[in-house]
Amino acid sequence: MMQYTFASSDGPIEVTLARHGEALQLSGYSLAQHDRGRLLVTLANGTTCIAHATKVGDVWWVHLNGRTYRWERIEPGSSSAHDEGGLVAPMPGKVLEVLVREGQSVEAGTSLMVLEAMKMEHRIVASTDGMVAHIHFQAGEQVAQGAVLLDLEETE
């Protein structure tokens, strides 16, 4: 029995694998090593497919039947990697405009900031209803990828 925790939008998911002979199993699915870094998955209905998997940082990227899934592994004992409520820069760029002020209440979907990256403008949008607790960058500043741009406190 091997146990792993992965992050998901609904909170952490615990996955417990059973070893059955040479295969790994999880609730009716079965997995075996194929070749060239690929895995053979047998679905509960008996059909098989070949999965590609590769790990980049903490994230497993999995390709299966034309779909790609990303599962961030949470190592035992570590806290969640994401600052909750922090809105991060998706890539390096420049802040063009800040559309809110600290303390302002916003609804989900409100544009908070305009970022320029890859020669295009991108809007940073509130993911939930909440209150802007802190603004970390002002217009004109350069931001690195992953930089927390604003803190948003979720409204109860």
Next chain:
Amino acid sequence: MMQYTFASSDGPIEVTLARHGEALQLSGYSLAQHDRGRLLVTLANGTTCIAHATKVGDVWWVHLNGRTYRWERIEPGSSSAHDEGGLVAPMPGKVLEVLVREGQSVEAGTSLMVLEAMKMEHRIVASTDGMVAHIHFQAGEQVAQGAVLLDLEETE
């Protein structure tokens, strides 16, 4: 200075590489590591090309400008890997017919043996003028790849 010996049809070739800064050099040619297992070759006239190289057993396979070269490395102290005068089976198969007898003198180009492999017949042909010293297999026998089929003593 690094020195290697490679086998060739004209006998062993000694190659002495000089290290010049970050590049390796040999009589006007220069070599640098590229990526993905490839190498960047600069010819004496200054033009460059990308070479692919991989080693299978003792043999370096090199692809360069549309041509493929094979160089068998002879490790220091080892004797030559080939039995001189031995005619070997190029692949697994079955001896269909032996066309000569021991002691027979043959000219270069004489058919010595008929081998069946990959569903086709192949003729084993004398590479030089010589005398058949020993026949190792008879018609109907299976031979493994690389098995010496006949010994041919070269005529002086």
Next chain:
Amino acid sequence: MVSKVLVANRGEIACRILRACSEAGIGSVAICAPNDQGSLFTELADEVVLLEGTTIGETYLDQEQIIAAAHSTGADAIHPGFGFLSERAEFARHVSANGLIWIGPSPEAIDQMGDKMTARQTMRAAGVPVIPGEEVEEVDEAKTLEALRGAAQRVGYPLLLKASSGGGGKGMRAVHDPADFDQAASAAQREAIAAFGDGRIYIERLLTGSKHIEIQVLADRHGRTIHLGERECSVQRRHQKVFEEAPGPTMTPELREAMGQAAVAAAQAVDYEGAGTVEFLLAASGEFFFLEMNTRIQVEHPVTELVTGVDIVREQLRIANGEPMSCGDLMIRGHAIEVRLYAEDAANNFLPAIGPLAVFRPPEGPGIRLDTGVREGDDITPNYDPMLAKLIVWAPSRVEALQKMRRALDEFVILGTTTNVEFLRDLCDAQPVIDGSTTTTTIDTLWPNGWNPPQDLTLEDASLLVAAGAETLGLHRQRERSAKEGTGGPESPFATLNRRYP
């Protein structure tokens, strides 16, 4: 006489042109910014010149460096590809003034078409219908917004703000509500200035429910100007095409003839030479309106190549060399579809993405063409446009082409960087795509709240098993080590050598 071509571009289009040169027996030179060293296109050139500089302006847009590179390598012609300097008339002039052959139309033609406001006026004069709208010639910055507001009122809503120097959706904004006008106009201007150094904006009526149909034209110096039929490129997101096909699924021979003749007239109005594309909006009424002319090779040229059998890039080389083009009468056969593979998060408003192409395995089989600028192991950085490759299929019929595209996209494995490949796959199942009724607003109509991948709990669970199983089996340790070794790992005494090319 064209004997050695410098390709003033990068990525997939540079690959396309460099291969064409190689097949034509013409020497080739690539130019390469320091952050592009080791890119696929640099390996397809006979010679590579390393540019100095870090930004695009200091490298691929630096006319002096590029012309110096042509001189130092003995190149006698420059192919600009698309984007970058391809539609800069001053560069075309500069190239010619330096005794080099410009593979493209005259600087005058570029000027007349490149400035979208001038182009509208030229087309009106040539009798080619243009979209109702208004150019704003106001130069005083303080008064521009006011002038634009006035024009907007006259054109009416919904409307489209467009940069006069624009292209690729940059500096473009749709405005449905007058209340949003000021913000949209400012954003469009800012983007236009950043992208093109020219903030002039014009206004067109937004013709919703229209198709984007464009006509490929070719013109040589022997008096022959022809069209190669249409491409339909209605499926767009962020005003950028993602799905293109030829022939247009609803095209009739009569309409093709009419639009083809209009496109030829447009090209002849500016004494066009080489390959170009005249873009039209085709309204639901059957009327068509001139949008703009792209005076260069286009991203989506492969679909025309596959249905007409014309090698457009090869014809560009012939025409620049003063030869007559080699293609005969128009002969359209079968159906071709292209999708653009972007490094972007389709589920998050198509936000560009970056990362390593840890796994990049394109689909294989008959009828599939991949024009790629990247391969496995490359890093996708924010330095350049996020378009990585184009996947193009051809089949005898549109139905079969869509079937082939579905299989191809299902088999395309890209891990490590988020791409739009699943979005493209879902597009192939969308009803307007299946029945050919796509318009420029199809994506917004299909996914008004943005696209999200369809949920399949069975596959999702299986993918969790794969992630956990791969962790157990240590697949990541294997890949990490081999990746290190592939680029000259610690065992190599020349660990830095892999930075020495070219």
Next chain:
Amino acid sequence: MVSKVLVANRGEIACRILRACSEAGIGSVAICAPNDQGSLFTELADEVVLLEGTTIGETYLDQEQIIAAAHSTGADAIHPGFGFLSERAEFARHVSANGLIWIGPSPEAIDQMGDKMTARQTMRAAGVPVIPGEEVEEVDEAKTLEALRGAAQRVGYPLLLKASSGGGGKGMRAVHDPADFDQAASAAQREAIAAFGDGRIYIERLLTGSKHIEIQVLADRHGRTIHLGERECSVQRRHQKVFEEAPGPTMTPELREAMGQAAVAAAQAVDYEGAGTVEFLLAASGEFFFLEMNTRIQVEHPVTELVTGVDIVREQLRIANGEPMSCGDLMIRGHAIEVRLYAEDAANNFLPAIGPLAVFRPPEGPGIRLDTGVREGDDITPNYDPMLAKLIVWAPSRVEALQKMRRALDEFVILGTTTNVEFLRDLCDAQPVIDGSTTTTTIDTLWPNGWNPPQDLTLEDASLLVAAGAETLGLHRQRERSAKEGTGGPESPFATLNRRYP
């Protein structure tokens, strides 16, 4: 109704058919000998059935196992590909008797054409010209040689011995001198018995200086029998094609029409259904003679697909399903060339070669199609035919197609197994290939003492530097380790799992 197809084949043609099924939305089943596990084609099927047995006879030729596999998976049709059971009428009968659809012509048509002696007689009766020659019907083994000798004398030298059940050059011998006749006849008989279980031999006059021209035909159950123009396949070694093209470089519309009509007549004479090929020898005089009809898909079908725009495999599926074929009138455009990539030593009488495909990097770019059954990392064993893949190019003209083929072959990197890729590359520079004057004896005439790679001392020296440098840099240590890891190296707790598929 065809809803799930079992592909009774392996390698590249299995890949071709399985992809066509997938695109057509038809389920697919692969069969796989134990020594073929993990092969590319097994990954393209919806289901894989592992056959029992070691020899070809016990696996891909075992009719009972194959039909059982169809039943166990619910397949309702069988596609035989080429080779193996594709031209065994008894198997076609067996398939039908088991309630399965046979994707091919009737057993009667296979019989009439498959036995080459019967085929000659049928064609004579249908008014199709056959090569002057004689069938030898003698059944008593002891008297066969004598009967053959007599026939040889009547036909005259030079002559060709051919197996009545033959194909692919097996059981075929050219005899120029009566003194060599007996040895050649015995070898041909032995080879024919080994390959086909049928030692009957017939004799044809050897028409030296002739072209091998074949016509692709298609016939459906709705009364339509058409031809798709010709392929020229004159360039042969060991009586096996290596270089095929369409259209024929010296073909005229009149001759195409005449040969096409003869081919259609040949097909109609046996109530043909599906895809087939009628092979002719075209003499220098302009006369053409029926050689044989291949009652199956052919290796070189892609060149016809590329110039006609017809997906022949897809049409096979349609026809077997009782639908009319979808293609319209013949429309030939541009030029296509195919070369066959063999694991063989072209410098040593084309002796088959084996080894690992340590590096296998096919060329890329527009106009290139690779139909491959292998990929990097595979092992080439002596168990099967040494044809690994087919490289096919299309271009608007023959000159451009040859240019594209040259580039493609130059960029094709295969290390670890000897292949004929350099031989193919040299072929592209041979004068008869350049001017289209190839005949079936071109290779022997070009290289009477066998082909050898051209010597280039500069490159040879550079390759020595590369070998020595790669040794210094430790490239082999890197590759060995990553190869081990790629297949579940020592770190994996499930090291044996990679043998568990399917």
